[in-house]
Amino acid sequence: MSFSGLLIALDYGSVLIFALTGALVASRAQLDPVGFIFMAALTAVGGGTLRDLILGREAVFWVDQPAYVLMAACAALVVFWTAHLFESRYRLLIWLDSVALAVAVAAGAGVAMEGGFGPVITVIMGIVTGTFGGLMRDVVGNEVPLVLKQGQLYLTAAFGGALTAAALNWLGFQRGEALLACAAIVWVLRAGSLIWGWKLPVYRPRPPRGRE
Numbered sequence: 001m002s003f004s005g006l007l008i009a010l011d012y013g014s015v016l017i018f019a020l021t022g023a024l025v026a027s028r029a030q031l032d033p034v035g036f037i038f039m040a041a042l043t044a045v046g047g048g049t050l051r052d053l054i055l056g057r058e059a060v061f062w063v064d065q066p067a068y069v070l071m072a073a074c075a076a077l078v079v080f081w082t083a084h085l086f087e088s089r090y091r092l093l094i095w096l097d098s099v100a101l102a103v104a105v106a107a108g109a110g111v112a113m114e115g116g117f118g119p120v121i122t123v124i125m126g127i128v129t130g131t132f133g134g135l136m137r138d139v140v141g142n143e144v145p146l147v148l149k150q151g152q153l154y155l156t157a158a159f160g161g162a163l164t165a166a167a168l169n170w171l172g173f174q175r176g177e178a179l180l181a182c183a184a185i186v187w188v189l190r191a192g193s194l195i196w197g198w199k200l201p202v203y204r205p206r207p208p209r210g211r212e
Contacts, residue, residue: 113175
């Protein structure tokens with residue numbers, strides 16, 4: 001598969017899986033089918049849209065190929081009719097989101113690489129593409145944003161994967177290999193956080209010292 005083909009596959013994969021998570025949030029909010037489609041589409045294309053606008057691409061990816069939005073709408077309707085079959089929709093949501101995050105971070109980093117941008121922009125675009133769709137989903141759906149949930153690796157997982165992609169590309173690895181490694185790192189870090197509680201130290205406020 002060519003690098004361009006891999007980027008298209010990553011974009012389609014992230015749109016589909018993020019659309020499913022958006023529809024699951026809609027099910028928790030008990031929305032109607034149009035609400036499902038809105039939440040799915042917002043989640044599916046939010047990060048990629050911001051990425052393309054920042055990078056100044058000729059056309060935002062889903063404007064150039066409306067099939068992305070149609071796929072998100074179809075995924076939303078599937079969830080509308082099947083969400084009741086799952087015992088814990090929130091558990092399904094966070095695991096689907098972990099896969100979507102991994103795929104989307106790789107997609108964002110890959111688009112930056114294809115555009116000839118350096119490592120810093122590659123890392124930033126990976127994080128932006130991976131996190132902003134889910135952030136908008138959670139804010140609009142009145143959920144606690146996963147990206148800001150204390151005691152879990154989310155932004156850190158996205159950063160670790162995007163940094164891996166940029167570093168491997170800079171070291172001369174094939175870009176496709178760098179993106180696959182990126183997705184793997186993101187998912188392992190996120191899954192480790194969910195299963196084993198991996199986390200970084202968090203800030204703990206301390207009372208100011210009194211004057212001596």
